[in-house]
Amino acid sequence: MEAPKEESAAPVEPQQQPETPEDAKEEKTDNENQATTTTDNKPNEKRSFADTLPLSAADGLIKTLFPRPLDDCRPPSPPELTAEEQTKYETVLKAVSEWTTIPTTSSKNAPTEPLTDDERIFLTRECLLRYLRATKWNVADAIQRLQATLTWRREYGVKEHTQEYISVENETGKQIILGFDNSGRPCLYLNPARQNTEHSDRQIQHLVFMLERVIDLMGPDQESLALLVNFKQTRSGQNATIGQGRQTLHILQNHYPERLGRALVINMPLVILGFMKLITPFIDPRTREKLKFNEDLRQHVPPAQLWKAVNGDVEFEYDHSSYWPALNALAAQRREEYRERWNKGGKLVGEHENYLKGGPGKSRAETEAPNTARVEEKLEQLDVTDSPAAPAQPVAA
Numbered sequence: 001m002e003a004p005k006e007e008s009a010a011p012v013e014p015q016q017q018p019e020t021p022e023d024a025k026e027e028k029t030d031n032e033n034q035a036t037t038t039t040d041n042k043p044n045e046k047r048s049f050a051d052t053l054p055l056s057a058a059d060g061l062i063k064t065l066f067p068r069p070l071d072d073c074r075p076p077s078p079p080e081l082t083a084e085e086q087t088k089y090e091t092v093l094k095a096v097s098e099w100t101t102i103p104t105t106s107s108k109n110a111p112t113e114p115l116t117d118d119e120r121i122f123l124t125r126e127c128l129l130r131y132l133r134a135t136k137w138n139v140a141d142a143i144q145r146l147q148a149t150l151t152w153r154r155e156y157g158v159k160e161h162t163q164e165y166i167s168v169e170n171e172t173g174k175q176i177i178l179g180f181d182n183s184g185r186p187c188l189y190l191n192p193a194r195q196n197t198e199h200s201d202r203q204i205q206h207l208v209f210m211l212e213r214v215i216d217l218m219g220p221d222q223e224s225l226a227l228l229v230n231f232k233q234t235r236s237g238q239n240a241t242i243g244q245g246r247q248t249l250h251i252l253q254n255h256y257p258e259r260l261g262r263a264l265v266i267n268m269p270l271v272i273l274g275f276m277k278l279i280t281p282f283i284d285p286r287t288r289e290k291l292k293f294n295e296d297l298r299q300h301v302p303p304a305q306l307w308k309a310v311n312g313d314v315e316f317e318y319d320h321s322s323y324w325p326a327l328n329a330l331a332a333q334r335r336e337e338y339r340e341r342w343n344k345g346g347k348l349v350g351e352h353e354n355y356l357k358g359g360p361g362k363s364r365a366e367t368e369a370p371n372t373a374r375v376e377e378k379l380e381q382l383d384v385t386d387s388p389a390a391p392a393q394p395v396a397a
Contacts (some may be wrong), residue, residue, distance in 0.1 A: 049333050053326065056304040057313040062178075064326035068219060069180030070302055075222045076183070078126075085132070088139050092128050093350045095143050102147055105155045118159065119150050121342050125364070126223055126353040134257035149255045158212065161205050163328045169206035172196045173318030177214055177327060179305030181226040185261045186217045187301060188225055189310075193233040204247055211256060216331040216338075220359025224261030228297065230310055232267040245279045253284050263291045264300055266310060 050067035054060075081089060101112035102119070128146070135141035153159070169175075174194035179187045188210060197203060214225045252260065268276075280288065292300075297310050306312025338356050345351055345363035354361030 049329050053330070057315065058304065060315065062314055062316045063319045063322040065177055065323065065330070066179050066305055067217075067330060069184040070305060073180055073182050073184045073302060073305075075185070075219075078221060081129075085137065088132060088137055089125075089129060091139050092132060092142050092146075093125075096123050096128065096146060097349045099147070102154075103151045106148070106151055110151075113154075115150075117347065119153075120347065120349050121339065121351070122150070122153075123349045124353050124356065125350045128350065130223065130258040145254065145257075152255050156208070157205075158208060161209050163209075163324070166202070166206050166209045167320075167324060169197055169202060170210075170324060171320045173320070173323070175206065175210045176316075176318060176323070177210065177217065178307055178316060179301060179312075179314065181262065181301045183261065184219060184222050185224055185226040186214050186222075187305075188214050188227050189307065190227065190229045192229075192231060204251070207248060208251065211259070213327060213331045215259070216334045218357070220354045220357045220361070222357075223353075224259055226261055226300070227263040228301075228310065229263070229265045230267055231265070231269060231272055232309075234267075234269065234272075245275065246282055249279060249282050253287065260287060260290055262300065263287075264295065264297055265291065265293050266295070266297065268293060 053064055053067045054062050055066055055068075056070065099115055101114050103110040103112050123146070128142070131142040131146050131149075132139070135145060172194040174191050174196065176189045176191070177186055178189060181187055211225075218225070297306055298312065301312065303311075303313040305314060307314050307316050309316070337358065341356050341358070341363070342348075342351055345355065346365045348364050351364050352361050352367070355363045
């Protein structure tokens with residue numbers, strides 16, 4: 001189906017960008033204050049910032065984002081682990097729980113620094129399982145890749161790429177998070193025709209920043225995103241270079257395993273088809289299975305949360321001054337709630353994401369407590385005075 005023509009924006013000249021996050025000027029925004037607001041009738045009662053956002057196309061012209069999927073768009077329940085898978089998971093959990101330091105760079109003999117709370121909270125139960133699935137349940141490989149990812153996050157500076165530093169890259173809305181697909185995956189749109197900067201490392205950093213925000217917005221039991229790429233009106237020079245494409249694939253496959261739930265690509269010109277043929281050999285076979293080309297997006301995303309520019313019902317207009325603060329305020333709120341639950345649960349490695357995201361699931365400590373209580377109860381029931389003394393065992397020299 002031919003996608004309706006998107007309103008064309010005025011051509012944007014590439015801008016000179018600061019080379020590093022340190023060069024970016026600190027911009028004073030209201031994001032920190034937007035995480036919660038007060039009701040008009042009850043000035044002392046705080047309500048969630050998410051409650052101030054629209055929910056669907058029925059809310060009229062949209063300039064921000066939807067905080068959650070429609071009620072009938074839910075992820076499937078996670079499958080139960082087999083006995084063998086559970087054993088392998090417990091082996092990985094034991095290994096990473098014993099980490100106290102990790103390398104600061106990927107260089108040989110790199111110095112190490114203590115594991116931070118940000119890194120411990122990253123090592124959830126589901127995170128460990130994603131790496132196990134990505135390595136086909138090879139325990140040693142999963143452990144090695146988990147450490148490599150933590151080192152990469154330090155070396156790449158994932159936490160240092162602030163919203164102020166990234167802001168200029170998204171001034172035209174070349175990447176937006178809007179709506180959720182039929183399985184409740186948040187939708188990340190890539191709009192190459194809105195490219196506004198020269199090729200640089202920050203373009204890849206921008207994508208990583210948006211991936212992190214998509215993950216912030218995932219609901220309980222949701223582990224993956226829907227990537228929607230619209231090449232309509234894309235001109236020569238606006239697409240990523242082959243080098244950028246390979247770097248992006250490396251980052252996605254090695255440091256965000258099992259995060260791509262579906263990739264929907266529409267309006268592909270011949271030059272992009274050629275580009276895809278060049279990078280296809282570098283794409284993991286399981287990732288290739290998730291790619292869909294030139295399909296009707298209404299089959300995958302409910303029209304009430306699908307952008308009209310790609311055949312949906314949502315009248316969306318990108319206004320950077322409205323969208324960017326709203327996105328970052330909502331993401332900050334979700335991260336704060338996530339951390340509060342992690343702290344309350346005991347700051348454990350291997351915490352359950354369903355619990356951390358506000359789902360009905362229990363924390364790791366609550367889940368393991370009944371087992372511990374049963375063992376203690378059985379021990380209390382034992383009357384050791386009535387039992388025959390165990391024979392003394394020889395002591396090894």
